[in-house]
Amino acid sequence: MKSRQFIALSCIVLLPAMAYAGAAQKPIIDSYLAAAKAENAAFSGFSAERGKSFFLAKHDASSETPSCTTCHTSDPTKAGQTRAGKDVAPMAVSKTPDRFTDAEKVEKWFTRNCQSVIGRACTAQEKGDFITFMASL
Amino acid sequence: MKKIIGIGAVSLLTLGASLALVGPGNSALPQVEPAYVKECGACHIPYPAQYLPKRSWERILGSLDKHFGENATLSPKALQPIKAYLDSHAADSAAGNPRIMRDVAVNNTPLRIVEMPFWIHIHHKQIERKAFDTPKVKSAGNCAACHKGAANGQFGDDD
Numbered sequence: 001m002k003s004r005q006f007i008a009l010s011c012i013v014l015l016p017a018m019a020y021a022g023a024a025q026k027p028i029i030d031s032y033l034a035a036a037k038a039e040n041a042a043f044s045g046f047s048a049e050r051g052k053s054f055f056l057a058k059h060d061a062s063s064e065t066p067s068c069t070t071c072h073t074s075d076p077t078k079a080g081q082t083r084a085g086k087d088v089a090p091m092a093v094s095k096t097p098d099r100f101t102d103a104e105k106v107e108k109w110f111t112r113n114c115q116s117v118i119g120r121a122c123t124a125q126e127k128g129d130f131i132t133f134m135a136s137l
Numbered sequence: 138m139k140k141i142i143g144i145g146a147v148s149l150l151t152l153g154a155s156l157a158l159v160g161p162g163n164s165a166l167p168q169v170e171p172a173y174v175k176e177c178g179a180c181h182i183p184y185p186a187q188y189l190p191k192r193s194w195e196r197i198l199g200s201l202d203k204h205f206g207e208n209a210t211l212s213p214k215a216l217q218p219i220k221a222y223l224d225s226h227a228a229d230s231a232a233g234n235p236r237i238m239r240d241v242a243v244n245n246t247p248l249r250i251v252e253m254p255f256w257i258h259i260h261h262k263q264i265e266r267k268a269f270d271t272p273k274v275k276s277a278g279n280c281a282a283c284h285k286g287a288a289n290g291q292f293g294d295d296d
């Protein structure tokens with residue numbers, strides 16, 4: 001009975017993330033899911049919609065990189081460009097299937113870019129929402 | 138006479154080698170550390186180690202959290218081979234080129250290759266400054282906008 005309840009609960013909690021993320025992104029989504037729950041007891045699952053708003057938002061921390069869109073453009077299915085002129089492969093998982101499959105790489109870029117754009121570390125929920133959005137496109 | 142020709146040939150060879158990095162027709166490409174290409178080359182071309190002195194690379198690697206307006210921090214483990222590579226291939230290293238260091242004051246630590254006298258001499262003698270601000274080029278640091286072989290270390294007039 002207890003294990004049945006656990007399975008049912010897991011399905012409810014994991015469903016929103018699983019509905020969007022591709023199979024290859026699931027391990028990383030799952031690790032952020034655990035971290036998001038640890039950060040906030042009221043956390044109820046990642047949202048592609050929240051991830052989209054987060055991606056498009058403008059911040060005040062940096063005049064050089066006020067938004068994710070500075071380099072990634074506002075359309076994640078299109079290639080972006082770094083400020084130094086180098087192409088950045090599309091963030092959308094449908095266009096770049098190996099996005100969000102290397103945990104070390106994902107953390108490296110969130111660490112750098114959250115500091116550059118927002119001026120602080122991103123929360124696990126923000127990271128999970130972001131990936132969920134990119135996996136939904 | 139033979140001796141003189143011999144010395145002449147050696148001098149020409151030396152000159153050729155020293156020009157290899159700055160002149161056209163650069164066929165012998167330097168061996169570049171894969172970690173440097175992977176990490177630094179993610180955002181910009183892997184700028185040639187030979188185009189800045191050791192002290193410049195040290196300062197750049199020591200301030201990656203504020204890297205030209207962006208945070209580009211690396212783990213100590215990832216940084217280690219890059220540091221070793223830049224140190225052993227800088228303009229003033231044994232693998233470097235004295236011509237690149239010409240006119241660089243000892244108390245000057247340029248943080249951009251475009252601040253190096255050799256770069257200014259080569260580019261601003263021939264190219265209007267406003268050409269570097271066009272949307273296609275974006276910045277003078279975008280070598281590959283004009284030098285198509287830049288990512289492979291080729292910077293000749295025809296590359």
